[in-house]
Amino acid sequence: MNPALNIWEKSRGLLDLIYARGLDRAPEMDCAAQGAELLAPLIGSNRPRLLDAGCAGGHFYHSLARRGLKVDYYGLDSSPQTVALAQAAFRTLGLEPRRLVLGALADLAGWKFELAAVINTLSFNPDFREPLDRILDCGVRALVIRDNFGPQTVIRWEPDGYLDEGHNHLRGYWNQWSLAETREFLASRGFQSQAVEDRRVRGQVEMVVGKPYRWSWLVAVRE
Numbered sequence: 001m002n003p004a005l006n007i008w009e010k011s012r013g014l015l016d017l018i019y020a021r022g023l024d025r026a027p028e029m030d031c032a033a034q035g036a037e038l039l040a041p042l043i044g045s046n047r048p049r050l051l052d053a054g055c056a057g058g059h060f061y062h063s064l065a066r067r068g069l070k071v072d073y074y075g076l077d078s079s080p081q082t083v084a085l086a087q088a089a090f091r092t093l094g095l096e097p098r099r100l101v102l103g104a105l106a107d108l109a110g111w112k113f114e115l116a117a118v119i120n121t122l123s124f125n126p127d128f129r130e131p132l133d134r135i136l137d138c139g140v141r142a143l144v145i146r147d148n149f150g151p152q153t154v155i156r157w158e159p160d161g162y163l164d165e166g167h168n169h170l171r172g173y174w175n176q177w178s179l180a181e182t183r184e185f186l187a188s189r190g191f192q193s194q195a196v197e198d199r200r201v202r203g204q205v206e207m208v209v210g211k212p213y214r215w216s217w218l219v220a221v222r223e
């Protein structure tokens with residue numbers, strides 16, 4: 001993506017927070033905590049390779065480590081500035097920066113993972129199918145997804161409005177996915193899924209930069 005158009009790189013405050021999260025110096029996000037807990041029973045004892053899809057600062061690594069959950073962690077994010085900050089944070093902590101990879105989910109090919117966490121990421125894509133397909137093509141046996149799931153799919157292509165001065169004309173996707181359609185898609189790929197209430201919003205609508213979000217989870221396991 002042309003960096004001039006990347007909404008994820010147009011808020012100094014957000015980039016600072018991402019770096020602080022990468023350093024584990026910001027409060028743990030409720031969703032990272034719940035994601036780690038949902039993954040815990042799926043991990044097993046063979047240190048599975050886990051993809052954190054749309055990893056931002058790589059803070060999900062800390063949520064897993066804090067709980068003693070042993071995975072071979074890789075984070076992928078398509079924002080160069082975000083990945084550079086996450087890598088710098090990992091370097092400072094003595095962790096391997098190569099764990100954070102720059103790239104788009106749509107281009108994910110040739111990687112193998114056993115597990116994936118897709119937290120707050122699909123909504124910002126034109127459709128959920130392509131990124132999900134690429135993740136499933138990596139061979140995952142289970143994944144947890146937190147997204148804006150509702151009774152129907154609603155495509156929103158709107159300005160963020162909360163970016164630094166001069167960038168608020170930039171539009172992005174703020175989509176809601178039909179929960180049933182997403183589950184059908186997962187079933188078509190051989191995954192049985194279970195909907196789980198989000199602990200933070202508990203079925204309520206949360207406004208995210210002025211757009212309605214019905215955060216909830218799917219836990220999907222290959223049949």
Ligand SMILES: C[S@@+](CC[C@H](N)C(=O)[O-])C[C@H]1O[C@@H](n2cnc3c(N)ncnc32)[C@H](O)[C@@H]1O
Binds near residue numbers: 008053054077106
């Ligand atoms: C709202 S942030 C969520 C970050 C993190 N998972 C969390 O929960 O805090 C969305 C992130 O996903 C990344 N992203 C969105 N779509 C992506 C895609 N198709 N491929 C790779 N990264 C993507 C963005 O660059 C951004 O850093």
